[in-house]
Amino acid sequence: MEKQNSKTNTDTITRRKTILSGIQPSGKLTIGHLSGALDNWVKLQDEYNCFYMIADLHAITVRQVPALLRSQTLETVAIYLACGIDPKKSTLFVQSHVAEHSQLAWVLNCFTGMGECSKMTQFKDKSKTHKENINVGLFSYPTLMAADILLYQADLVPVGEDQKQHLELSRNLAQRFNHYYSNTFKIPEPYIPKIGARIMSLQEPTKKMSKSDENERNIIFIDDTREQIINKVKRSVTDSGSEIKMAADKPGISNLMTLYNIATGKNFTEIESEFSGKGYGDFKLAVGEAVADYIQPIREKFIEYRNDKKMLNDILKEGASNAHFVASRTLSKVYKKIGLYSLDK
Ligand code: ATP
Ligand code: LTN
Numbered sequence: 001m002e003k004q005n006s007k008t009n010t011d012t013i014t015r016r017k018t019i020l021s022g023i024q025p026s027g028k029l030t031i032g033h034l035s036g037a038l039d040n041w042v043k044l045q046d047e048y049n050c051f052y053m054i055a056d057l058h059a060i061t062v063r064q065v066p067a068l069l070r071s072q073t074l075e076t077v078a079i080y081l082a083c084g085i086d087p088k089k090s091t092l093f094v095q096s097h098v099a100e101h102s103q104l105a106w107v108l109n110c111f112t113g114m115g116e117c118s119k120m121t122q123f124k125d126k127s128k129t130h131k132e133n134i135n136v137g138l139f140s141y142p143t144l145m146a147a148d149i150l151l152y153q154a155d156l157v158p159v160g161e162d163q164k165q166h167l168e169l170s171r172n173l174a175q176r177f178n179h180y181y182s183n184t185f186k187i188p189e190p191y192i193p194k195i196g197a198r199i200m201s202l203q204e205p206t207k208k209m210s211k212s213d214e215n216e217r218n219i220i221f222i223d224d225t226r227e228q229i230i231n232k233v234k235r236s237v238t239d240s241g242s243e244i245k246m247a248a249d250k251p252g253i254s255n256l257m258t259l260y261n262i263a264t265g266k267n268f269t270e271i272e273s274e275f276s277g278k279g280y281g282d283f284k285l286a287v288g289e290a291v292a293d294y295i296q297p298i299r300e301k302f303i304e305y306r307n308d309k310k311m312l313n314d315i316l317k318e319g320a321s322n323a324h325f326v327a328s329r330t331l332s333k334v335y336k337k338i339g340l341y342s343l344d345k
Helices: 002-014 031-044 066-083 100-109 114-118 121-129 141-151 161-180 226-234 251-264 268-274 280-306 309-338
Strands: 018-023 049-054 091-094 156-158 189-191
Touching: 018 031, 018 141, 031 049, 031 066, 031 156, 031 251, 031 280, 049 066, 049 309, 066 091, 066 280, 066 309, 091 309, 100 141, 100 309, 114 141, 114 161, 121 141, 121 161, 141 161, 141 309, 161 189, 226 280, 251 268, 251 280, 280 309
Parallel strands: 018 049, 018 156, 049 091, 156 189
Antiparallel strands: none
16 A cells, blocks of 8 residues: 555656556457557556556446456456556556446446437447347446546546547546536547557458457467467468558558568568568468567466466555545545535535
């Protein structure tokens, strides 16, 4: 506790801006999460007061197998750490461990119009893919996300393009609440990194590589072995023609070039000249090997951390307590402003 309070005090004194982001433990994380989110989160740790969350309550808006959800939650923590999220610099916690998220979400539900939630693209998409279970949680998903963000008075929220609409609602709700009552919430800004490529599915390269895709051949997981990675890349879909170049009509090759760029740091011009005159076979082998080399140290750390449940639990306990410290202050203010009767004074 002492350490957490001193961390919070330091942040207050230096007035570092606050960042909050999260990923749902709805599957194993992929190389897309690494390049599109985690690599960036790691860089932000030195400059910002970061809260990195595992959004397990969001994950249950679609049906999950309980044992898998539990193990994926712990695996996600191990991956955050293996990628370089440092619990001494950032607060790392599980959403359901901090009750204030559900509590504020309920209040925000009472300030959100039905129309605002029903127009959300993600709700419309998931209602199509999960026709058998279009539940109220899926509908009000964005108000829980707003609670996640507003509880910590986040200045910036790193998200992919697909979450921008949810962030816009968080901003509207914060403004609405501040207007009805008085200034309570900071208005968060989206933080869409300049770099951070979108990785596409290996078999259907016009679709995003996604952890909940049922076809594992589409995905490079962070815990895939060297052989698995090389094989998946070897079997990936390529395009007609034989040239290795970035082009809109070559989504397969362009995606492999992006992967090679992430793994080696070489730019697209360098990659094009390295493989000029060579065939797809040589290129795929080089991409597979480079990606395997890139993933290997992260995978090794992941395995080490995943097997140390005590260490993971200790980090999560400290994270939950630190998060609760901040979140409870915001929630108390909100309860007071809306007129909920309190037993304290
Ligand atoms: P799900 O399939 O469970 O809905 P997902 O695998 O599509 O999830 P999210 O959990 O929504 O991914 O991803 C969290 C964040 O990770 C995104 O906001 C985005 O920044 C990043 N991300 C995920 N997949 C990719 C990808 N293929 N390429 C780049 N960034 C990605
Ligand atoms: N909805 C996000 C995960 C998420 C999140 C958040 C991201 C839940 N709460 C708060 C940023 C801020 C997703 O599925 N990518």
